Amino acid sequence: MSETQKPKAVLVGCGKIAGTWLDAVSKTPELELVALVDLHCPAAEYWAGKFNLPASMIYPAMDAALAATGAELVFDLTVPTAHESVVTAALKSGRHVLGEKPMSETLDSARRMIAAANAAGRTYAVMQNYRFNPEIRALHRFLGSDQIGPVEEVHVDFFIGGHFGGFRDEMAFPLLLDMSIHTFDMARFLTGADPVNVFCYSFNPKRSWYRGDASAIVIFELTGGIVFTYRASWCSEGQITPWNGQWLLVGSKGTVRWDGASTFKAQRVKPDAKPDFIMEQQSLDVPVTPMEATGHAGCMREFLSAVREGRPPETDCRDNIKSLAMVLAAVESAKARAKVGVTW
Numbered sequence: 001m002s003e004t005q006k007p008k009a010v011l012v013g014c015g016k017i018a019g020t021w022l023d024a025v026s027k028t029p030e031l032e033l034v035a036l037v038d039l040h041c042p043a044a045e046y047w048a049g050k051f052n053l054p055a056s057m058i059y060p061a062m063d064a065a066l067a068a069t070g071a072e073l074v075f076d077l078t079v080p081t082a083h084e085s086v087v088t089a090a091l092k093s094g095r096h097v098l099g100e101k102p103m104s105e106t107l108d109s110a111r112r113m114i115a116a117a118n119a120a121g122r123t124y125a126v127m128q129n130y131r132f133n134p135e136i137r138a139l140h141r142f143l144g145s146d147q148i149g150p151v152e153e154v155h156v157d158f159f160i161g162g163h164f165g166g167f168r169d170e171m172a173f174p175l176l177l178d179m180s181i182h183t184f185d186m187a188r189f190l191t192g193a194d195p196v197n198v199f200c201y202s203f204n205p206k207r208s209w210y211r212g213d214a215s216a217i218v219i220f221e222l223t224g225g226i227v228f229t230y231r232a233s234w235c236s237e238g239q240i241t242p243w244n245g246q247w248l249l250v251g252s253k254g255t256v257r258w259d260g261a262s263t264f265k266a267q268r269v270k271p272d273a274k275p276d277f278i279m280e281q282q283s284l285d286v287p288v289t290p291m292e293a294t295g296h297a298g299c300m301r302e303f304l305s306a307v308r309e310g311r312p313p314e315t316d317c318r319d320n321i322k323s324l325a326m327v328l329a330a331v332e333s334a335k336a337r338a339k340v341g342v343t344w
Contacts, residue, residue, distance in 0.1 A: 007073050007304065008033075008069055009025070009031055009032065009034065009071055009075055010033075010036075010037060011025075011033060011035070012038075012062050012076050012078060013037070014043040014047050015077065017100060018047050018077055020296055022050075022051050024295070024297040026051070027297040028293070028297055028301055031300070034057065034071050035057050035068070036048055036058050045058060062074065073095060073096050074090035074095045074097045075098055076097055076099030077100050078100075080105050081105060083109075084109045086099075091122050091124060092119075096307050097123070097124045099127065101126050104324070106328070107321070107324065107325060107344060110317070110344075111344075113317060124317040125299075125303045125306070125313040126315045126317060126320040127296065128182070128185050129298070130185065130243075131189050131314065131315070132295055132299050133291070133295065133298075134289060134291050134294065135258065135262060135264075135288060136189070138264075139258055142287075143256075147253070147254065147268065147284050148250075148252070148268050149253035151190070151250070152250055154227070154228040154247070155249075155250075156228075156232075157232070158183060158233070158245040159232065159236040163209070168210070170211050174212055174214055174234060175215065175232055176202060176216055176218075177327060179234065180330065184230070188222075191224075193224050195220055195222055195325065196222060196223060197221050197339055197340065198218060198219065198220045199218070199219045200216055200217070200218045200219075202215065202331075205233070209235060214234045216231075217232075218230040218333075220326065220342075242261045244261070245260050246259055253268045254266065254281075255267060264286035265283075266284035266286055268281065299314075299315060321344045
């Protein structure tokens, strides 16, 4: 990719999520979008109209769009069942790819996609937009400062009543398969640890409007003996959590809470505290630094920088398969009602 010219990108798949990606593109001036691709052209026409893009940018097939535009990048927004075919075709044609989560529906498929990236010598990264907000970056820096010592426990609550309609209402595990990867990936990012095993109890409450299990309680063991728990529901009304969830991280010397929005509360034992049943605590600051690009735009910018610099991006496929493995292992555990190992 040239240091001086803007890279050209083709966006493949014009469903509902395309609006979020196109908004991110509009906030990424170092990028030039040259094509919208969808088998159903009216879907592409809809988004072209919304973002004042010319009709000449619309193509029914990715190969035609790539041949016509000479684009170096592909953004894959297709449904998970199509990810492997779209991503591998783009990689084999010499393009770098940034795609929607999850990588795929199976680990075997994800492994083939990684192999395709290796063979082509091209970058394939996954959109993990939840990593790219000022608060989680602040929490990551705070944990790295060792003020509360190494993290030993991570606990997350996620409770939202999501009335999506459509395919999610019919999924067997809508919460685990469509949402939990964000939280699982954030836990990996914050701890720097990898998954070892998992026990998942998933269920569908009587109040649920989903066909499949909309609630779950999940316990992971991560490397270093870290315990990570996830209590979550997609059919909870009232007192909903932020989309980031609400976090409690316990270190060897102290604890930090994050409300999933803008508030942190961190404490550790005062260095000069006298022995007592409940030791005297001191409060700690978690300073937040503004970010120029957040969410999808932040992840997109990191991808572009990595391609330009010839390094793996933060959400590279070889790393992100671990987050996918956590999701699939949780589903396997839920089905078996037993603890299972996590492999990738």
